[in-house]
Amino acid sequence: MVKFWRRWREFYISLAGLVILISACLLYLGHLSFMPIVFQRMEALAYDLRMRLTASALVHKNPPILIVDIDERSLQFEGQWPWSRYKLASLIERLHAAGAAVIALDMTFPEPERHPLDEIRQRLGDKLPIGQNLLAHYQQLDADQHLADTLRGKTVILGYLFHQTDSFQKGELASIPIDGPVQAGTEPSSLVMQGYTANLTQLTKAAVQTGFLNIFPDDDGVIRSAPLVLEWQQQLYPSLAVQTVREYLADEQPLKLSTAQVGQVSVITHLAFAGKTLRTDPTGQIAIPFLGKAGQFQSFSATELLQSPLPTVFTDAIVLIGTSAKGLADLRSTPFQPGFPGVEAQATLIYALLHPELIPITPEWLDALVIVELLCLGLAMLWLYPYLQPYGMLVFGGALTVLVMGLNTWLWTYQHLNTPLLPPLFLVLALSLFFGLERLIKEYRQRQRIQTMFGQYVPAEHIDQLLANTKLKASMESERREMTVLFSDIRQFTPLAEQLSTTQVQQFLNAYLTPLTSIIFQHQGTVDKYVGDMIMAFWNAPLPDPAHAEHAVLAALAMQRSLAGMQPQFAELGLQQEVRAGIGVHSGEMTVGDMGSAYRRAYTVLGDAVNLASRLQELTKYYQVYTLVSLETVQLCPSLAFRVLDHVRVRGRQESVKIFQPLGLSSALSAMEHLHLAQHNAALQAYFVGDWWTAKHSLETLADQHLSHYYALILQRMQASAYQAPSTWDGIINLADH
Known part of the structure; x- marks a missing residue:
């Protein structure tokens, strides 16, 4: 009967551990909907920590990626935003003249700039008719046309925005051919956009290329990945970073998209352009390999470039024009810091596309890899934990934790695989806690039985200490x-x-x-x-x-x-x-x-x-x-106060000992008590060194009813020798008979 219950108990424990393993797998796959938000947030924090610990500095400085920043200083000297298109055209003209290879604008121009003659007409009406001489220059005073004329013949790429929920459309999108179109009804839902805000038609046609600027933050508001393509009305469009790299590498071939069928969904696996093949996650996104806090790329204030000659560093460089001014709302949160300029995020993405070996990969078979990892860990713990003591479980669980973290870091650092860290750690922690608590409960019950059997014969504290601490047996x-x-x-x-x-x-x-x-x-x-x-x-x-x-x-x-x-x-x-x-x-x-x-x-x-x-x-x-x-x-x-009483030699001991009376914590004594204690100790010190007259007068002034017998005893000793210490006096009294 006992064997039957023991086997049933072992089966029950193994079954409970198996339930924990299956729950971990279902939780990772998203089938347990009561916890994923918490786990996603924790996984994001682990990702951020791993990114910060393994981020590398700018290792490839060719080609140079430069930022022209419309910062607070630029707004102060050049005027508030938006600037006139004439000023932006002048900035682009100067960058082109300085030899910039590609100029990418991290901004959109969906609205026409107000024509100055139209402004005059609106304000003055018919009171002051505009002369024919001014009307003859109407076309020349059109800022949008001037910017479009400036863009022609230059390698300038304009940005625009897609909308995930809003369906309105503004401006004009340029159709860009991509091999491997997405078929209706099979596209990943996260790639489908509902509307857009693009540039004016004349600007879109004048620019050499256009690309979207969207970088979607995670649920916690931090940007960790960026899409390379987005879909709108069964047509895919590339990002500004992709178009910038294509222009820099003079890629004239269409973008090539590779997909795979996973169940009923078509997922993106690769994007190829300019001789590079980039593996993406199933939604066409890549992890952004941030290099650190803001300031990794050389940046120039826009007002300096408008007012001064441009340095030679712009020759053959990729130049991004954007803003870090707080009032222009282009600041993002990254794993390294909040308030990260959006233009530098675009620069980081361009840098990653030029050096794809830095990009962590999230392959389409990642779920299968994590499930295999969970099964291996879970089965190993289910097989071994029933035979381990609590300390063995702690050591084995710690070793598995180090193994999981080491494997995750190795895959991230050397294989560039972005694998989740939390699911295997959660499984190790959950099974370790379960089996550890089960073993502790078992040992507690065993301890109770031992105490019941032997508690009346052996001190209970000895039993507790021996059961709780095996090292104590040696001590x-x-x-x-x-x-x-x-x-x-x-x-x-x-x-x-x-x-x-x-x-x-x-x-x-x-x-x-x-x-x-x-x-x-x-x-x-x-x-x-x-x-x-x-x-x-x-x-x-x-x-x-x-x-x-x-x-x-x-x-x-x-x-x-x-x-x-x-x-x-x-x-x-x-x-x-x-x-x-x-x-x-x-x-x-x-x-x-x-x-x-x-x-x-x-x-x-x-x-x-x-x-x-x-x-x-x-x-x-x-x-x-x-x-x-x-x-x-x-x-x-050191924190207690004592009153010295005597220096004696006791029975059975040749060595003398000074004896004291404890009074309590020094900090708890009053000022009067400290004074009385100092007088007492001074009197006894005089007594010990043989200055008995001083000791006598001091002791007689110390009226303490609690020590009346003691003071009388010391005075009696000295009175026996007429308050004159014998020549052999060493301050020690022999009390061997007491």
Whole structure:
């Protein structure tokens, strides 16, 4: 029966993992419509990061691609936009004279420029008839005709815009022959345009070529790819970048389009021109290989070229005229920055067409490649994960993540394949989380069974630590380590216990030990043992604690405060006197580990440092203070304040120790308390060096009812020698008998 349920459970887990794998495949193919927008956005962010990490600087500087920028400075000196067509004609004339090979305009002229004589007629009417001399020059004053005349005989390419949703038409499109026409009803829907805004007929006919300017942003507003051809009324039209490259390379052959049939849809696979064959995605787009932030191409302000002689750099160059002025709304968002000039995006696209080896490819068989990758990853994890522990899953999942990212980067960098990164990463993460959670739940249930079986015999914290951290098993071996140990013992416990019945003693110890143990745990301590009313605890084992001394001292102070607050509860049990405890704290090297016999073992500490902490606890009775700590502990607690009490040699130890009383956080003491502490420590320093008269007068002025017994004790020592330190005085008192 047990084997049956185990096999059924394994089958259920494998089936759930298979469902995750199938869901990942369906999600990638877009069949799960409740998540694609989120994943598309995340994939776009991954694409942007990969583009930024692998972008290369301008590596091919021939031919030069230059930008004539109608920037803010140009608008300031030449006047607001739109400029007169005469001014643009002058700019084109100067560029042509400077030897520019191709001039491409990243702008459209759908509206005629207002004729000056028509303007005069409209404003003056018949009041001031226009003379025949002016009418004779009507044709010469036509700015549109002047621009058209300027364009003739020059390699100038005009841009225009297609509309995806608006069906209106303005201007005139030039028919451009393309081999491999799209058939009605089979064209990819994303390529179909509904309308256009083109140039005036006379400008379209005068230009050597025209091309569309459209670069469609993704859903997040960032441009990452650009179409090379768009379809309108069963006719394909090339982009401005394509036409610019064709003119520069003197390509007189028609564009050649290659398509493939995928189901019922005809998709574009390649575009060939000027001896170059470019692989596109199924919609006829290519990824734009941005070179970095704006400024990758040499740019000239339009006003400088209109006012000054042109440099020789324009000879045989491809020149784009566009704008970066903010008010002209030709700024785009790219993977590198928002506010990227549209004219520089066109320049980047032209650069990519001239050097197609830089263009990442999105082939028509990409979906099949990703599905194969998902299946290989998923089947490998489904086969191996059931045999791995959580750490093994973490290592294997991390290795698969690195493998997926490395493969994606390799395909991008060396094969120029634009493959999605998110689907395989999502699959690795989902299956790793699923199997990891399943294994953790399994181990949790196993832990519960072990605790149920052995919890009444072995401390539960040891079981938890051993189950949670396999490395801790090695640390359970004995080792020398700097630690802090604490001893707490109720003063006069035996007379107190004689006032109570056996049941009341049990109730008293439970009420006493529970809150004090909780305080130790809260301050990251480990309770070693209880011996009647005595508590022994230590810090910095089994788990490391760099602030072990401070935590121990703060725990001691909190224990004393808690004990003071428990007095009403003790009175209800029948105790007639106040219950107080002495606490000793010491830091030093000691042996820690799992020690004992084959019958009973305990994780405990041993050594001289442990014995000294016990002696300090015993000395609290002698000084009648509640907490004592050693100099070694004080040196490890820079944020706490301490009152020096004595320099003694205790029983069983030849080396002397300075002892202190902890007061709390230095920052919590008032100014008066700091002053009193400084006076006290100064008096004790005089006492230690043998200046007993100074120490006597200082101590007599320190009226502190809490230390009245202590001050009387020190004054009594000095009075025995008439406040004159013996010649053998070294400041150390031998308390071996206490």
